[in-house]
Amino acid sequence: MAQNGKRLVDAYKNIDRNSFYDLDAAVALIKERATAKFDETVEIAMNLGIDPRHADQNVRGVVQLPNGTGKSLRVAVFAKGDKAAKAEAAGADVVGAEDLAEKVQAGEINFDRCIATPDMMAVVGRLGKVLGPRGLMPNPKLGTVTNDVAEAVKAAKGGQVEFRAEKAGLVHAGVGKASFDQTALIENVKAFVGAISRAKPSGAKGTYIRKVSLSSTMGPGVKLDLSSLLGV
Template sequence: MKNLSKKIKNNRQHIKTNKIYPVKEGIKLLKNLQLAKFNESIDAAFHININTKKSEQNIRGSILLPYGTGKKSKIAVFATGKNAEIAKMLNVDAVGTEELADIIKKNKTKFDVVIASPDTMNIVSKLGPILGPRGIMPNPKFGTVTENIEKSIQEAKIGKINYRNDKNGIIHSSFGKINFSTTQLYQNLKILFNAIKKSKPNQLKGIYCKKISLSSTMGPGIIIDHLSL
Protein backbone atom coordinates (compact mmCIF):
# COMPACT_ATOMS: atom_id res chain seq x y z
CA MET A 1 0.00 0.00 0.00
CA LYS A 2 1.26 3.44 -0.87
CA ASN A 3 2.43 5.42 2.16
CA LEU A 4 0.18 8.35 2.98
CA SER A 5 1.71 11.81 3.29
CA LYS A 6 1.65 13.65 6.61
CA LYS A 7 -0.78 16.15 5.09
CA ILE A 8 -3.27 13.44 4.09
CA LYS A 9 -2.95 11.72 7.47
CA ASN A 10 -3.52 15.05 9.24
CA ASN A 11 -6.59 15.81 7.12
CA ARG A 12 -8.10 12.38 7.73
CA GLN A 13 -7.79 12.85 11.48
CA HIS A 14 -10.28 15.71 11.24
CA ILE A 15 -12.86 13.63 9.34
CA LYS A 16 -15.32 11.37 11.15
CA THR A 17 -15.84 8.57 8.64
CA ASN A 18 -19.41 7.65 9.54
CA LYS A 19 -20.64 11.17 10.24
CA ILE A 20 -23.13 12.94 8.01
CA TYR A 21 -22.28 16.63 8.27
CA PRO A 22 -24.72 19.54 8.13
CA VAL A 23 -24.01 21.31 4.85
CA LYS A 24 -22.41 24.50 6.18
CA GLU A 25 -20.40 22.59 8.79
CA GLY A 26 -19.10 20.29 6.08
CA ILE A 27 -18.10 23.20 3.85
CA LYS A 28 -16.32 24.93 6.75
CA LEU A 29 -14.47 21.70 7.54
CA LEU A 30 -13.16 21.41 3.97
CA LYS A 31 -12.06 25.04 4.03
CA ASN A 32 -10.20 24.58 7.34
CA LEU A 33 -8.24 21.48 6.36
CA GLN A 34 -4.57 21.82 5.47
CA LEU A 35 -4.65 22.98 1.87
CA ALA A 36 -2.59 22.50 -1.26
CA LYS A 37 -0.42 25.34 -2.51
CA PHE A 38 -2.98 26.20 -5.19
CA ASN A 39 -6.59 27.38 -4.99
CA GLU A 40 -8.41 24.05 -4.91
CA SER A 41 -11.83 23.43 -6.41
CA ILE A 42 -14.69 22.24 -4.23
CA ASP A 43 -16.48 19.31 -5.84
CA ALA A 44 -19.78 17.54 -5.21
CA ALA A 45 -20.79 14.00 -6.10
CA PHE A 46 -24.56 13.47 -6.23
CA HIS A 47 -25.48 9.79 -6.00
CA ILE A 48 -28.79 9.59 -7.87
CA ASN A 49 -31.18 6.64 -7.74
CA ILE A 50 -31.70 6.06 -11.46
CA ASN A 51 -31.30 3.23 -13.93
CA THR A 52 -28.71 4.60 -16.35
CA LYS A 53 -29.53 1.85 -18.86
CA LYS A 54 -32.88 3.58 -19.44
CA SER A 55 -32.26 6.68 -21.54
CA GLU A 56 -35.35 8.45 -20.18
CA GLN A 57 -33.91 8.29 -16.66
CA ASN A 58 -30.54 9.87 -17.46
CA ILE A 59 -30.10 13.34 -16.00
CA ARG A 60 -28.63 16.31 -17.81
CA GLY A 61 -29.04 20.04 -17.66
CA SER A 62 -27.32 23.37 -17.12
CA ILE A 63 -27.43 26.02 -14.40
CA LEU A 64 -25.94 29.44 -13.83
CA LEU A 65 -24.23 29.49 -10.43
CA PRO A 66 -24.77 32.81 -8.58
CA TYR A 67 -21.10 33.10 -7.61
CA GLY A 68 -19.58 31.30 -10.58
CA THR A 69 -17.06 28.48 -10.35
CA GLY A 70 -13.93 30.56 -9.83
CA LYS A 71 -12.47 28.88 -12.87
CA LYS A 72 -11.52 30.56 -16.15
CA SER A 73 -12.96 28.37 -18.86
CA LYS A 74 -11.39 27.83 -22.27
CA ILE A 75 -14.18 28.63 -24.73
CA ALA A 76 -14.39 27.57 -28.38
CA VAL A 77 -17.08 28.99 -30.66
CA PHE A 78 -18.22 27.57 -33.99
CA ALA A 79 -19.73 30.48 -35.88
CA THR A 80 -19.67 32.45 -39.12
CA GLY A 81 -20.34 36.03 -40.16
CA LYS A 82 -21.72 38.36 -37.48
CA ASN A 83 -21.74 35.65 -34.79
CA ALA A 84 -18.04 34.98 -35.38
CA GLU A 85 -17.28 38.69 -35.05
CA ILE A 86 -19.22 38.86 -31.77
CA ALA A 87 -17.27 35.87 -30.43
CA LYS A 88 -13.94 37.49 -31.34
CA MET A 89 -14.96 40.75 -29.67
CA LEU A 90 -15.72 38.83 -26.47
CA ASN A 91 -12.19 37.37 -26.50
CA VAL A 92 -13.00 33.67 -26.50
CA ASP A 93 -10.09 31.26 -26.93
CA ALA A 94 -10.96 30.09 -30.46
CA VAL A 95 -13.47 30.94 -33.20
CA GLY A 96 -13.91 29.14 -36.48
CA THR A 97 -15.51 26.31 -38.45
CA GLU A 98 -13.56 23.56 -40.24
CA GLU A 99 -10.20 24.79 -38.99
CA LEU A 100 -11.46 24.78 -35.40
CA ALA A 101 -12.79 21.25 -35.90
CA ASP A 102 -9.31 20.19 -37.02
CA ILE A 103 -7.77 21.65 -33.84
CA ILE A 104 -10.21 19.64 -31.73
CA LYS A 105 -9.67 16.45 -33.77
CA LYS A 106 -5.90 16.74 -33.34
CA ASN A 107 -6.38 17.48 -29.63
CA LYS A 108 -4.13 20.52 -29.88
CA THR A 109 -6.21 22.44 -27.32
CA LYS A 110 -8.62 21.13 -24.68
CA PHE A 111 -11.64 23.37 -24.30
CA ASP A 112 -13.98 23.52 -21.31
CA VAL A 113 -16.94 24.94 -23.24
CA VAL A 114 -17.91 24.60 -26.90
CA ILE A 115 -20.63 26.86 -28.32
CA ALA A 116 -22.07 26.67 -31.83
CA SER A 117 -24.46 28.63 -34.02
CA PRO A 118 -27.07 26.37 -35.72
CA ASP A 119 -25.58 26.88 -39.19
CA THR A 120 -22.31 25.21 -38.12
CA MET A 121 -23.83 22.05 -36.62
CA ASN A 122 -23.14 20.06 -39.79
CA ILE A 123 -19.46 20.47 -38.86
CA VAL A 124 -19.84 20.16 -35.09
CA SER A 125 -22.01 17.02 -35.25
CA LYS A 126 -19.01 15.09 -36.62
CA LEU A 127 -17.13 15.87 -33.40
CA GLY A 128 -19.65 13.98 -31.24
CA PRO A 129 -17.30 11.05 -30.47
CA ILE A 130 -14.73 13.55 -29.13
CA LEU A 131 -16.87 16.18 -27.42
CA GLY A 132 -19.63 13.85 -26.17
CA PRO A 133 -17.52 11.85 -23.68
CA ARG A 134 -16.10 15.12 -22.32
CA GLY A 135 -19.59 16.45 -21.71
CA ILE A 136 -19.04 19.53 -23.88
CA MET A 137 -20.95 18.64 -27.05
CA PRO A 138 -23.05 21.70 -27.99
CA ASN A 139 -26.70 21.14 -27.16
CA PRO A 140 -29.77 23.41 -27.47
CA LYS A 141 -30.90 22.22 -23.99
CA PHE A 142 -27.70 23.67 -22.53
CA GLY A 143 -27.96 26.88 -24.53
CA THR A 144 -24.74 26.04 -26.35
CA VAL A 145 -26.40 25.69 -29.75
CA THR A 146 -27.86 29.14 -30.24
CA GLU A 147 -28.17 32.21 -32.41
CA ASN A 148 -27.59 34.32 -29.30
CA ILE A 149 -23.84 33.70 -29.23
CA GLU A 150 -23.20 36.74 -27.03
CA LYS A 151 -25.48 35.55 -24.22
CA SER A 152 -24.07 32.02 -24.29
CA ILE A 153 -20.48 33.25 -24.08
CA GLN A 154 -21.26 35.66 -21.25
CA GLU A 155 -23.00 32.94 -19.25
CA ALA A 156 -20.07 30.56 -19.77
CA LYS A 157 -17.67 33.21 -18.51
CA ILE A 158 -19.59 34.03 -15.34
CA GLY A 159 -20.27 30.49 -14.20
CA LYS A 160 -22.84 28.50 -16.20
CA ILE A 161 -22.14 24.79 -15.86
CA ASN A 162 -23.54 21.65 -17.43
CA TYR A 163 -24.28 18.55 -15.39
CA ARG A 164 -25.07 14.96 -16.28
CA ASN A 165 -24.85 11.56 -14.63
CA ASP A 166 -22.15 9.01 -15.36
CA LYS A 167 -22.78 5.31 -15.99
CA ASN A 168 -23.00 4.70 -12.24
CA GLY A 169 -25.73 7.29 -11.73
CA ILE A 170 -23.43 9.84 -10.12
CA ILE A 171 -23.35 13.53 -11.09
CA HIS A 172 -19.92 15.08 -10.51
CA SER A 173 -19.60 18.85 -10.50
CA SER A 174 -17.37 21.60 -9.18
CA PHE A 175 -19.28 24.45 -7.55
CA GLY A 176 -16.59 26.87 -6.44
CA LYS A 177 -13.10 27.35 -5.05
CA ILE A 178 -11.65 26.86 -1.58
CA ASN A 179 -11.21 30.64 -1.21
CA PHE A 180 -14.96 31.26 -1.67
CA SER A 181 -16.83 32.13 1.51
CA THR A 182 -18.94 29.45 3.19
CA THR A 183 -22.07 31.37 2.19
CA GLN A 184 -21.02 31.56 -1.48
CA LEU A 185 -20.27 27.83 -1.62
CA TYR A 186 -23.52 27.00 0.16
CA GLN A 187 -25.60 29.12 -2.23
CA ASN A 188 -23.87 27.65 -5.29
CA LEU A 189 -24.42 24.11 -4.01
CA LYS A 190 -28.05 24.81 -3.17
CA ILE A 191 -28.78 26.21 -6.65
CA LEU A 192 -27.05 23.24 -8.28
CA PHE A 193 -28.90 20.69 -6.13
CA ASN A 194 -32.26 22.35 -6.79
CA ALA A 195 -31.59 22.17 -10.54
CA ILE A 196 -30.76 18.47 -10.27
CA LYS A 197 -33.96 17.86 -8.27
CA LYS A 198 -36.01 19.62 -10.96
CA SER A 199 -34.43 17.28 -13.52
CA LYS A 200 -35.95 14.23 -11.79
CA PRO A 201 -37.65 11.97 -14.37
CA ASN A 202 -41.45 11.96 -13.98
CA GLN A 203 -41.67 8.18 -13.96
CA LEU A 204 -39.10 7.79 -11.18
CA LYS A 205 -40.52 6.73 -7.81
CA GLY A 206 -39.00 6.53 -4.34
CA ILE A 207 -35.78 8.11 -3.12
CA TYR A 208 -34.16 10.25 -5.81
CA CYS A 209 -30.90 11.44 -4.24
CA LYS A 210 -29.26 8.76 -2.12
CA LYS A 211 -26.18 10.67 -1.00
CA ILE A 212 -24.09 13.80 -1.58
CA SER A 213 -20.38 13.85 -0.86
CA LEU A 214 -18.11 16.89 -0.97
CA SER A 215 -14.35 17.15 -1.37
CA SER A 216 -11.65 19.60 -2.29
CA THR A 217 -9.22 18.79 -5.11
CA MET A 218 -6.59 17.34 -2.77
CA GLY A 219 -8.72 16.76 0.33
CA PRO A 220 -10.71 13.79 1.66
CA GLY A 221 -14.40 13.36 0.95
CA ILE A 222 -17.19 13.94 3.44
CA ILE A 223 -20.90 13.11 3.34
CA ILE A 224 -23.38 15.91 3.92
CA ASP A 225 -27.00 15.98 5.01
CA HIS A 226 -28.62 16.97 1.73
CA LEU A 227 -32.05 17.22 3.36
CA SER A 228 -30.89 20.54 4.85
CA LEU A 229 -30.22 22.05 1.42
Protein backbone atom coordinates in the same frame (compact mmCIF):
# COMPACT_ATOMS: atom_id res chain seq x y z
CA MET B 1 -1.94 -1.97 1.15
CA ALA B 2 -1.74 1.74 0.33
CA GLN B 3 -1.34 4.12 3.24
CA ASN B 4 -2.74 7.64 3.42
CA GLY B 5 -0.12 10.39 3.57
CA LYS B 6 0.44 12.34 6.78
CA ARG B 7 -1.25 15.43 5.36
CA LEU B 8 -4.46 13.54 4.55
CA VAL B 9 -4.38 11.72 7.87
CA ASP B 10 -4.14 15.08 9.64
CA ALA B 11 -6.95 16.45 7.46
CA TYR B 12 -9.27 13.68 8.64
CA LYS B 13 -8.64 14.39 12.32
CA ASN B 14 -11.86 15.28 14.16
CA ILE B 15 -13.96 14.24 11.16
CA ASP B 16 -16.26 11.31 11.84
CA ARG B 17 -16.48 9.45 8.54
CA ASN B 18 -19.74 7.83 9.64
CA SER B 19 -21.43 11.10 10.55
CA PHE B 20 -23.49 13.41 8.36
CA TYR B 21 -22.79 17.14 8.70
CA ASP B 22 -25.09 20.06 7.99
CA LEU B 23 -24.07 22.21 5.05
CA ASP B 24 -22.57 25.07 7.09
CA ALA B 25 -20.38 22.73 9.14
CA ALA B 26 -19.35 20.70 6.10
CA VAL B 27 -18.21 23.76 4.14
CA ALA B 28 -16.28 25.05 7.16
CA LEU B 29 -14.49 21.70 7.53
CA ILE B 30 -13.62 21.56 3.83
CA LYS B 31 -12.22 25.11 3.81
CA GLU B 32 -10.25 24.56 7.00
CA ARG B 33 -8.59 21.41 5.65
CA ALA B 34 -7.78 22.64 2.14
CA THR B 35 -4.09 23.11 2.88
CA ALA B 36 -2.48 22.35 -0.49
CA LYS B 37 -0.12 24.90 -2.02
CA PHE B 38 -2.73 25.81 -4.65
CA ASP B 39 -6.32 27.02 -4.46
CA GLU B 40 -8.18 23.71 -4.24
CA THR B 41 -11.49 23.16 -6.01
CA VAL B 42 -14.45 22.33 -3.78
CA GLU B 43 -16.25 19.38 -5.34
CA ILE B 44 -19.70 17.95 -4.81
CA ALA B 45 -20.64 14.33 -5.45
CA MET B 46 -24.26 13.14 -5.50
CA ASN B 47 -25.51 9.57 -5.54
CA LEU B 48 -28.90 9.48 -7.28
CA GLY B 49 -31.54 6.77 -7.32
CA ILE B 50 -31.51 6.40 -11.09
CA ASP B 51 -30.24 4.04 -13.78
CA PRO B 52 -28.91 6.27 -16.60
CA ARG B 53 -28.91 3.31 -18.97
CA HIS B 54 -32.64 3.93 -19.34
CA ALA B 55 -33.61 6.91 -21.49
CA ASP B 56 -36.27 8.07 -19.01
CA GLN B 57 -33.74 8.19 -16.16
CA ASN B 58 -31.08 10.44 -17.68
CA VAL B 59 -30.02 13.46 -15.65
CA ARG B 60 -28.25 16.14 -17.66
CA GLY B 61 -28.30 19.91 -17.74
CA VAL B 62 -26.57 23.14 -16.81
CA VAL B 63 -26.65 25.38 -13.77
CA GLN B 64 -25.41 28.92 -13.32
CA LEU B 65 -23.53 29.11 -10.04
CA PRO B 66 -24.30 32.46 -8.38
CA ASN B 67 -20.67 33.01 -7.38
CA GLY B 68 -18.94 31.38 -10.33
CA THR B 69 -16.56 28.44 -10.28
CA GLY B 70 -13.30 30.27 -9.73
CA LYS B 71 -12.01 28.58 -12.87
CA SER B 72 -11.26 30.33 -16.14
CA LEU B 73 -12.84 28.38 -19.00
CA ARG B 74 -11.61 28.52 -22.57
CA VAL B 75 -14.62 28.73 -24.88
CA ALA B 76 -14.71 27.84 -28.58
CA VAL B 77 -17.49 29.00 -30.89
CA PHE B 78 -18.39 27.67 -34.33
CA ALA B 79 -19.95 30.62 -36.14
CA LYS B 80 -19.66 32.83 -39.21
CA GLY B 81 -20.10 36.48 -40.05
CA ASP B 82 -21.81 38.75 -37.52
CA LYS B 83 -22.31 35.92 -35.03
CA ALA B 84 -18.60 35.14 -35.08
CA ALA B 85 -17.89 38.81 -34.40
CA LYS B 86 -20.36 38.83 -31.51
CA ALA B 87 -18.77 35.71 -30.02
CA GLU B 88 -15.34 37.34 -30.14
CA ALA B 89 -16.70 40.52 -28.55
CA ALA B 90 -18.28 38.46 -25.75
CA GLY B 91 -14.91 36.95 -24.89
CA ALA B 92 -14.77 33.66 -26.80
CA ASP B 93 -11.22 32.30 -26.88
CA VAL B 94 -11.49 30.47 -30.21
CA VAL B 95 -13.88 31.35 -33.04
CA GLY B 96 -14.10 29.76 -36.46
CA ALA B 97 -16.02 27.63 -38.92
CA GLU B 98 -14.57 25.03 -41.31
CA ASP B 99 -11.07 26.20 -40.36
CA LEU B 100 -11.77 25.47 -36.69
CA ALA B 101 -13.26 22.10 -37.58
CA GLU B 102 -10.03 21.17 -39.38
CA LYS B 103 -7.98 22.05 -36.29
CA VAL B 104 -10.25 19.99 -34.04
CA GLN B 105 -10.10 17.05 -36.44
CA ALA B 106 -6.31 17.27 -36.27
CA GLY B 107 -6.44 17.03 -32.47
CA GLU B 108 -5.99 20.72 -31.68
CA ILE B 109 -8.56 21.04 -28.89
CA ASN B 110 -7.47 23.88 -26.63
CA PHE B 111 -10.88 24.73 -25.14
CA ASP B 112 -13.16 23.57 -22.29
CA ARG B 113 -16.60 24.45 -23.71
CA CYS B 114 -17.87 24.37 -27.28
CA ILE B 115 -20.73 26.48 -28.63
CA ALA B 116 -22.17 26.47 -32.15
CA THR B 117 -24.82 28.30 -34.12
CA PRO B 118 -27.51 26.02 -35.62
CA ASP B 119 -26.29 26.59 -39.18
CA MET B 120 -22.84 25.26 -38.21
CA MET B 121 -24.08 21.92 -36.86
CA ALA B 122 -23.60 20.20 -40.21
CA VAL B 123 -19.90 20.96 -39.84
CA VAL B 124 -19.72 20.29 -36.10
CA GLY B 125 -21.67 17.04 -36.48
CA ARG B 126 -18.72 15.52 -38.34
CA LEU B 127 -16.62 16.05 -35.21
CA GLY B 128 -18.82 13.87 -33.01
CA LYS B 129 -16.20 11.14 -32.57
CA VAL B 130 -13.68 13.72 -31.43
CA LEU B 131 -15.82 16.05 -29.29
CA GLY B 132 -18.36 13.52 -27.99
CA PRO B 133 -16.05 11.43 -25.77
CA ARG B 134 -14.68 14.64 -24.26
CA GLY B 135 -18.15 15.92 -23.39
CA LEU B 136 -17.65 18.91 -25.69
CA MET B 137 -20.31 18.28 -28.35
CA PRO B 138 -22.69 21.27 -28.57
CA ASN B 139 -26.23 20.41 -27.49
CA PRO B 140 -29.36 22.59 -27.83
CA LYS B 141 -30.70 21.23 -24.51
CA LEU B 142 -27.63 22.64 -22.78
CA GLY B 143 -27.85 25.98 -24.53
CA THR B 144 -24.65 25.37 -26.49
CA VAL B 145 -26.41 25.28 -29.88
CA THR B 146 -27.85 28.76 -30.19
CA ASN B 147 -27.98 31.88 -32.31
CA ASP B 148 -27.38 34.01 -29.23
CA VAL B 149 -23.71 33.10 -29.04
CA ALA B 150 -22.79 36.20 -27.05
CA GLU B 151 -25.09 35.22 -24.18
CA ALA B 152 -23.88 31.61 -24.30
CA VAL B 153 -20.25 32.72 -24.10
CA LYS B 154 -20.97 35.05 -21.18
CA ALA B 155 -22.83 32.25 -19.34
CA ALA B 156 -19.96 29.81 -19.84
CA LYS B 157 -17.42 32.38 -18.67
CA GLY B 158 -19.62 33.48 -15.78
CA GLY B 159 -19.82 30.22 -13.86
CA GLN B 160 -22.14 27.94 -15.78
CA VAL B 161 -21.58 24.27 -14.94
CA GLU B 162 -22.68 21.28 -16.99
CA PHE B 163 -23.72 18.10 -15.20
CA ARG B 164 -24.44 14.59 -16.37
CA ALA B 165 -25.14 11.42 -14.42
CA GLU B 166 -22.63 8.61 -14.90
CA LYS B 167 -23.50 4.92 -15.25
CA ALA B 168 -23.70 4.33 -11.50
CA GLY B 169 -26.07 7.27 -11.03
CA LEU B 170 -23.33 9.57 -9.76
CA VAL B 171 -23.12 13.28 -10.53
CA HIS B 172 -20.10 15.34 -9.56
CA ALA B 173 -18.86 18.85 -10.29
CA GLY B 174 -16.71 21.65 -8.99
CA VAL B 175 -18.74 24.27 -7.12
CA GLY B 176 -16.08 26.84 -6.32
CA LYS B 177 -12.67 27.27 -4.77
CA ALA B 178 -11.52 26.80 -1.19
CA SER B 179 -10.61 30.51 -1.16
CA PHE B 180 -14.28 31.45 -1.62
CA ASP B 181 -15.94 32.70 1.53
CA GLN B 182 -18.32 30.44 3.44
CA THR B 183 -21.49 32.10 2.17
CA ALA B 184 -20.44 31.98 -1.49
CA LEU B 185 -19.71 28.26 -1.34
CA ILE B 186 -22.97 27.51 0.45
CA GLU B 187 -24.92 29.46 -2.19
CA ASN B 188 -23.15 27.57 -4.98
CA VAL B 189 -23.82 24.17 -3.38
CA LYS B 190 -27.51 25.02 -2.94
CA ALA B 191 -27.75 26.18 -6.55
CA PHE B 192 -26.21 22.94 -7.81
CA VAL B 193 -28.36 20.68 -5.63
CA GLY B 194 -31.42 22.69 -6.64
CA ALA B 195 -30.63 22.15 -10.32
CA ILE B 196 -30.23 18.41 -9.79
CA SER B 197 -33.54 18.30 -7.89
CA ARG B 198 -35.34 20.09 -10.74
CA ALA B 199 -33.76 17.71 -13.26
CA LYS B 200 -35.39 14.65 -11.67
CA PRO B 201 -36.32 12.38 -14.58
CA SER B 202 -39.79 10.93 -15.06
CA GLY B 203 -38.51 7.38 -14.69
CA ALA B 204 -36.90 7.91 -11.27
CA LYS B 205 -38.61 5.86 -8.56
CA GLY B 206 -38.15 5.85 -4.80
CA THR B 207 -35.54 8.10 -3.19
CA TYR B 208 -34.03 10.37 -5.83
CA ILE B 209 -31.16 12.04 -3.95
CA ARG B 210 -29.56 9.33 -1.83
CA LYS B 211 -26.23 10.73 -0.71
CA VAL B 212 -24.32 13.97 -1.07
CA SER B 213 -20.73 14.68 -0.08
CA LEU B 214 -18.27 17.54 -0.34
CA SER B 215 -14.51 17.46 -0.65
CA SER B 216 -11.63 19.58 -1.87
CA THR B 217 -9.11 18.51 -4.50
CA MET B 218 -6.57 17.20 -1.99
CA GLY B 219 -8.73 17.11 1.14
CA PRO B 220 -11.08 14.73 2.93
CA GLY B 221 -14.65 14.00 1.95
CA VAL B 222 -17.51 15.05 4.23
CA LYS B 223 -20.98 13.54 4.08
CA LEU B 224 -23.88 16.00 4.05
CA ASP B 225 -27.02 15.72 6.13
CA LEU B 226 -29.71 15.84 3.45
CA SER B 227 -32.13 17.63 5.77
CA SER B 228 -29.80 20.65 5.67
CA LEU B 229 -30.44 20.82 1.92
CA LEU B 230 -34.24 20.73 2.12
CA GLY B 231 -35.91 23.73 0.61
CA VAL B 232 -33.10 24.20 -1.91
